[in-house]
Amino acid sequence: MALATLKHPRFGLALMMALLALLLGSLHLMSNVTQSSEQFSRLYLPLLALNGVALVALSALIVTNLARLLRQFRQGVAGSRLTLRMMLLFVTLAVAPVSVVFYFSLGFLHRSIDSWFDVRIERALDDALELSRVSLDARLSELLNQTARLVLELEGAPDGAALSVLNELRARSSAGELTLFTQKGRVIASSGGEFSSIVPDTPGEAILLQLGKGQNYVGLDPIRDTGLHVRVVVSAPPGGAGEERRVLQALFPVAARQSELAAGVQAQVTQYKRLAYLRQPLKYTFTVTLSLVLALSLLSAVWAAFFSTRRLVAPIRDLAEGTRAVAAGDYTLRLPLQSRDELGFLVMSFNDMTQKIARARDALNQSQQRAEGQRAYLQALLQHLSSGVLTLDHQQRLRTANAAASELLGIALDDHAGTPLDTIAERHPRLAAFIATLRHHLAAPAGEWREEVILEGAGTRKILLCRGTALPATESGGDYLIVFDDITALIQAQRDAAWGEVARRLAHEFKNPLTPIQLSAERLRHKYLKTLDAGEGELLDRLTHTIVQQVEVMKDMVNAFADYARNPPLQTRPLDLNRLINEVLDLYRGQRAQFQTRLEAGLPPVEADAGRLRQLLHNLIKNALEAAPDSRAHITLETHSLPGFVELSVRDHGPGIPKEIMAQLFEPYVTTKPRGTGLGLAIVKKIAEEHGGSLSAENPQDGGARLVLRLPVSAAAPDMQPLPHEARTL
Template identity: 55%
Template sequence: QKAVGRYNQLLYLRRPLKQSFMLTLSLVLLLAVLFAAWAAFQWAQRLLEPIRELARGTRAVARGEYGERLAVSRLDDLGMLLQSFNEMTERLAEAREAAEASQRLVERQRAYLETLLENLSSGVVSLDPQGRLRTLNRAAAQILGVRAPERLIGRDIETLRRGNDTFALFIDQLAAQLHGADEECHIQLALQGKEGRKIVMCHGVRLPTGGQVIVFDDVTALIQAQRDAAWAEVARRLAHEIKNPLTPIQLSAERLRRKLLGKLGAEEARILDRATQTIVAQVEAMKSMVNAFGEYARQPRGEVGMVDVNQLVRDVAELYRANAAGARLELDLAPELPKVRADADRLRQVLHNLFNNALEALGERGDGWVRVVTRGSADGEAVEVEVSDNGPGIPEEMLERLFEPYVTSKSRGTGLGLAIVKKIVEEHGGTVWAENRPEGGARLVIRLPAAR
């Protein structure tokens, strides 16, 4: 009975007890699952942290921030990956710093070369292998008469030829070098520009990478100075060696005529008279020539002051209004022309020579004219006087040597007029050049610095 009671009691408690065990086991299982999920999350976080660091570092590198360093908190494969990434970014940063330093060095060298080129007295022109202009320094632009040279950079030869006559002549005369196979060349060029004829010495070099560099100097002034010095020395020697015996020759001829003319017969007296007169006339002509040489050789000793060029032109022009050739004299004088610092008497001599030459060139033609134009330069730094005519012009073979002594197309005169003109103009810091007008006739231009 007692056992049955105990069995019944256990049977009664079996259900609650079973439910209690099941609840306990469920709670334990739930806690185990939650712990496993938490542990998995924590492990995943720990596993993903280096990857996130790597992604952040990659984005920093993409932005160019090579100084970013990743935290390395583990020694496994991911830690080694982070360490390798840090070493890579460090090397990239060093490489970038080296590249930036090299670029700064290149920029400094480039600026140095540009400054050097811009301040060279020699002209420098460089072309790439395709014949496009790469370099044109300030001296080259001045020699070739190029304005705004920066606009020409990158243009090809044909475009450059169309834009400037002097540049076209420069390119044409260098064509053999530009298209030839020689590595180097030395050549002397003659360029005709707005300011007259220029003599240019060129040295061309073919670059190893293709293209060419041409360095050139304007030696016009040097060559002309050598010629002027030689002629001045000749003039001084002639004036000294020839003038001294001229006076005794003339006096002796006059004395012979005076002593013997009355003692000879009519025919002999006539011959003596004509001979002595010829001697005296030729001596006077030689004296005039020697005086002209002396004028060419002498050093300037005039008084320099402010000169109104327009008024000086008017004064000289009045003397030639009634000229023997009957030529029309036209004046086109610029208003408000700047004055020049000069010796007025020497400039008047220049204008006399130019007027005389122009009128003599017209000869006897009835429709001849001489036109005088004055103008200031565009930059206000100079004054120009242009004397032109509609005569036969200047023979082409004489243009190059027109301002040298004894170069003349006239049958009379000493041939020193234009040489003296050039000497006086250069004494005043100016230039003079001559050219033929396309319509016929000649044009002579003098350019003088304007007074400041």
């Protein structure tokens, strides 16, 4: 088994490619190590040994294939003579040009390496380095003398006037910063330019010790954030009789160009000396590398001859075997397609011939089975899709519709099969916008389209995402496919998430400054009210009271934002909704409102969070109170039991909900109140949805507005005493 694997053509190709990649990688590393003397001494010999081993392995692989080819040639195997001829041709074509290139490249490399090294160039680089050093020393001496002259002008200047003297001296000199210190390093005064730091740079202890020995300091020092500077530190006379001597530090910026030139000269000198050290190893390295490249090229040419010839002869051998199989009556044989040339075309023609013979026998039965299976599959798929699917003929008449389409549109589409779209629109006016959209796109040039359509109904509003395309034309004409989905909940969820993020940001941005504003106003009132006369005190009291009052209003608004944005975990348990309503209404006793309740007896409990549900009831009652047109509001609360749900309706006798905002009533910031935030009903809807319920609104015929809340019934009802069916007025 192992021997068969070694003889497999793909294994030989993989081994050959691995050896070539290893050789190329090691040759690349050999050329790179010449750039560093350290890497050269450490890596060159191991890489050379690695290349030698790889070349020996490659040669052994080629010799093995050559021996097998000669054995096949002696046995008269088909294709062996052509393989041997192609191999000799490839080797001949490769040896001549590669040898010529090797000879001239080797001579060119040796001459190029010799031309890199010249005594005059080396002397010029050394002179340039020395020139930069002499120039720097002269500059340091000049700046030391200049600072010494500046010190003379500080004689007799007291510490209090030192800053003005330093500013004048810095303006006349080229110093970027002048700082006067005590002998212990304390800053007396400092004068710096617009690019100097706020805190002056202080000399180190070693510099101060050097000054204590009577020696001045000058040197190049990097200063934080400002680059390289010349630091000059000299001893300065005292500011007055009996005072200790002082220290003057001057910082002179070094031009960036000067630093770059000096560093460049140093780098070039170092690079030149490194190359000079590697001169002979470079010649040897390039000679060995070129020799390895020559050997690699020759061996690659031999292997390319083996590989290409085998691929050329393989289709001919396969065709011979296939012809014998067809002659024996076997039409299932398929020859492998190894190329796209003329031989490949011949193999493809052979395979097509055998396939057509086999296909002709079973084509009819397979076609019928596929058609039946596809028809049944498509029918089952359409009936179980949640998307509505319609097909129309070329005269825009309804052909087919699935159950989801009838449910989404609210009509029995099976009863309208063969009916034109115009007739359906006349029978069902609320579908006029939907059908008008379809007709608009059907009249346009063929192509895929998509559009959102709003369906308005009795207290309902749906948003349908419609997509359509033309089906392939048939003898009777082209049909159309319409697919639509109800994306109302998706769009509402996206809008709720967006509004929740807006509320969260507003609550965060508003809440932080409100408390400081209120505290500041109260402190102003407490501190200055008693110190002012009566008129000004009354004005201050009125203004601070207004500020505090408005801050409280804004805090209420921020709390409303936070209530809408937060999403606390629910602590649910079975609750008696009637009892909770009565508990909440007890808090409104004695107010201007008149509450009338009609609570159904034996109402099943709901699974809810008592705190969140109590907040929901307060918001509903508050909204009804604010909708009252006069000082005496009349509010009716009713509960009913429905299959799987409990329904609560809260009705007021106000002006009702304007039609223009009915569709967006439960969205944040939608309100008709002059000072309302529009978050009350949005929070109610959010709490209802958190409990798996729903909230809707309508305007009754006899006036006012009614909000209807539905909550799912609790799965496990506790032992509760239901309230009797009652109708009472508070």
